[in-house]
Amino acid sequence: MKRVRAGFQGELGAFSQAAAKQLLGEGVKPIPYERFDLVFRALVNGDVDAAVIPIENTLHGSVIENYDHFLNFDVKIVGETKLRIVHNLIAPAGVKWSAIRRVFSHPVALNQCLDFFAANGHLEKTTFYDTAGSVKMVVEQGLTDAAAIASSMAAEIYGARILKKGIEDDRQNFTRFFLAQRPGDKPLLPQAGEKKTSLVFTTRNTPGALFRALSAFALRDLSLEKIESRPLRGKPWEYLFYVDVLADLTDEKTKRALGHLEELADFLKVFGCYPKAKS
Amino acid sequence: MKRVRAGFQGELGAFSQAAAKQLLGEGVKPIPYERFDLVFRALVNGDVDAAVIPIENTLHGSVIENYDHFLNFDVKIVGETKLRIVHNLIAPAGVKWSAIRRVFSHPVALNQCLDFFAANGHLEKTTFYDTAGSVKMVVEQGLTDAAAIASSMAAEIYGARILKKGIEDDRQNFTRFFLAQRPGDKPLLPQAGEKKTSLVFTTRNTPGALFRALSAFALRDLSLEKIESRPLRGKPWEYLFYVDVLADLTDEKTKRALGHLEELADFLKVFGCYPKAKS
Numbered sequence: 026m027k028r029v030r031a032g033f034q035g036e037l038g039a040f041s042q043a044a045a046k047q048l049l050g051e052g053v054k055p056i057p058y059e060r061f062d063l064v065f066r067a068l069v070n071g072d073v074d075a076a077v078i079p080i081e082n083t084l085h086g087s088v089i090e091n092y093d094h095f096l097n098f099d100v101k102i103v104g105e106t107k108l109r110i111v112h113n114l115i116a117p118a119g120v121k122w123s124a125i126r127r128v129f130s131h132p133v134a135l136n137q138c139l140d141f142f143a144a145n146g147h148l149e150k151t152t153f154y155d156t157a158g159s160v161k162m163v164v165e166q167g168l169t170d171a172a173a174i175a176s177s178m179a180a181e182i183y184g185a186r187i188l189k190k191g192i193e194d195d196r197q198n199f200t201r202f203f204l205a206q207r208p209g210d211k212p213l214l215p216q217a218g219e220k221k222t223s224l225v226f227t228t229r230n231t232p233g234a235l236f237r238a239l240s241a242f243a244l245r246d247l248s249l250e251k252i253e254s255r256p257l258r259g260k261p262w263e264y265l266f267y268v269d270v271l272a273d274l275t276d277e278k279t280k281r282a283l284g285h286l287e288e289l290a291d292f293l294k295v296f297g298c299y300p301k302a303k304s
Numbered sequence: 305m306k307r308v309r310a311g312f313q314g315e316l317g318a319f320s321q322a323a324a325k326q327l328l329g330e331g332v333k334p335i336p337y338e339r340f341d342l343v344f345r346a347l348v349n350g351d352v353d354a355a356v357i358p359i360e361n362t363l364h365g366s367v368i369e370n371y372d373h374f375l376n377f378d379v380k381i382v383g384e385t386k387l388r389i390v391h392n393l394i395a396p397a398g399v400k401w402s403a404i405r406r407v408f409s410h411p412v413a414l415n416q417c418l419d420f421f422a423a424n425g426h427l428e429k430t431t432f433y434d435t436a437g438s439v440k441m442v443v444e445q446g447l448t449d450a451a452a453i454a455s456s457m458a459a460e461i462y463g464a465r466i467l468k469k470g471i472e473d474d475r476q477n478f479t480r481f482f483l484a485q486r487p488g489d490k491p492l493l494p495q496a497g498e499k500k501t502s503l504v505f506t507t508r509n510t511p512g513a514l515f516r517a518l519s520a521f522a523l524r525d526l527s528l529e530k531i532e533s534r535p536l537r538g539k540p541w542e543y544l545f546y547v548d549v550l551a552d553l554t555d556e557k558t559k560r561a562l563g564h565l566e567e568l569a570d571f572l573k574v575f576g577c578y579p580k581a582k583s
Contacts, residue, residue: 084368084369085368085369086365086366086368086532086534087365087366089363089364089365090363090364131411132410132411132431132433139339150433152411152431152432152433153431154411154429154431230527231527232521232522232525232526232527233521233522233523233525233527235518235522235528235531236515236518236519236521236522237522239514239515239518240515242511242512242515243511243512243514243515243516244512246511246512247511248509248510248511248512249514249533251533252514252531252532252533252545253365253531253532253533254528254530254531254532255365266531
């Protein structure tokens with residue numbers, strides 16, 4: 026059987042790879058890319074079968090860049106998952122906790138472990154491009170006084186050792202990921218259960234424009250799960266709204282709601298309809 | 305005359321300091337803090353007279369953390385400004401462009417100059433905690449093969465030289481900053497002209513709850529400038545909505561709208577009413 030190739034941004038061992046495993050199982054073949062747009066392009070070009078894309082984090086909010094890519098690339102969302110972000114202190118095999126003086130990681134990860142650094146004042150925080158990449162680096166360079174902060178998967182992949190587990194300040198640190206495929210392809214996930222539909226629309230900047238647009242859902246008792254506004258680039262008086270609705274695209278009610286929204290909005294694009302993740 | 309002390313996050317020369325100058329004039333005394341919560345605390349404690357807080361960037365979206373601080377600290381917004389983010393390549397005095405091999409900056413800044421790095425493949429990107437801090441570092445350490453990416457103000461403050469101006473990929477890179485003060489204090493900015501009111505409210509996760517809440521504004525022809533939803537931490541079925549309305553709190557219509565919203569929402573907090581920034 027051919028393994029499913031899942032593209033993601035980051036080094037091998039990134040949290041996106043853990044999300045790919047959570048979505049597609051152990052057999053998935055992870056294909057890392059340096060940038061998000063390259064992941065989308067790889068999917069469109071057929072270099073990968075699916076893309077695993079972080080879209081929001083409970084502490085940091087939406088990954089705006091990726092909403093823009095969903096707007097600009099012709100792909101569809103077929104699934105979502107929520108991953109708890111657990112940060113671990115990871116050192117090359119043989120390096121002891123007492124020897125650690127420098128800790129490498131992405132600034133966001135370092136900043137999510139401030140209590141740990143406050144309790145261990147002798148450790149110097151050092152920024153690095155990527156969480157998993159910092160594990161790779163301390164292992165490859167054989168540093169004897171350094172550790173990295175990353176996922177447990179990164180420790181496994183680079184043959185490093187977890188010295189301290191779960192050193193993040195806040196346990197309510199979750200990232201939501203979308204699974205995207207090419208529009209014509211058969212979904213890699215079973216499409217059963219309660220559904221969510223993600224879409225974007227624009228309205229003129231007139232009083233009540235958003236209110237009227239939302240009536241398309243509200244008047245049909247369809248529940249909004251998320252809404253985010255963003256100024257439309259280059260058009261200072263128009264706005265984009267990214268919306269998740271608890272609705273199944275195959276339901277007559279949803280079809281009518283989207284027809285109604287199309288009437289009220291200047292522009293509408295549906296990113297996909299997919300099974301809602303269990304919380 | 306006593307100089308106004310403005311707290312901000314980052315090193316001296318950070319973009320927030322440029323925003324403080326734009327808001328309060330040349331005479332402002334910038335007081336840097338390591339973290340955003342420390343800036344808010346300093347304002348509440350009276351260690352500074354005002355806080356200058358980035359709230360959204362056109363490329364990266366909202367600074368969610370700061371919305372949470374406005375929710376949790378007792379401060380009021382009295383002004384806003386939009387700052388064009390211009391990245392410059394900055395080296396210690398005497399270091400020539402031809403000598404540069406390494407470029408230090410915050411990862412976000414490095415990633416906003418990818419075209420520059422693509423055109424200059426011999427330059428190695430190296431992450432650092434802070435944009436202005438990276439200028440400080442290359443100057444203090446007297447590096448002869450290194451430059452930093454930061455604001456022109458950082459070059460001035462640390463006596464460094466701008467080698468290349470405006471190396472950012474996208475000119476549509478603006479950050480919006482709030483000016484905050486203690487609730488009882490006299491606003492440091494003239495409160496004339498068109499007004500904006502920023503607030504947060506929560507609704508139950510029932511179909512149409514947001515639609516009903518927005519009716520408080522729509523039925524009075526009050527225009528929404530921005531809306532952002534966020535799951536309420538620890539309460540998975542409730543949502544926060546951060547909203548900017550083009551409305552003056554002293555108008556009878558606005559008062560009635562907020563009274564109406566209070567009736568429809570579970571919780572409501574007004575962050576402030578302030579003059580809309582010129583675009």
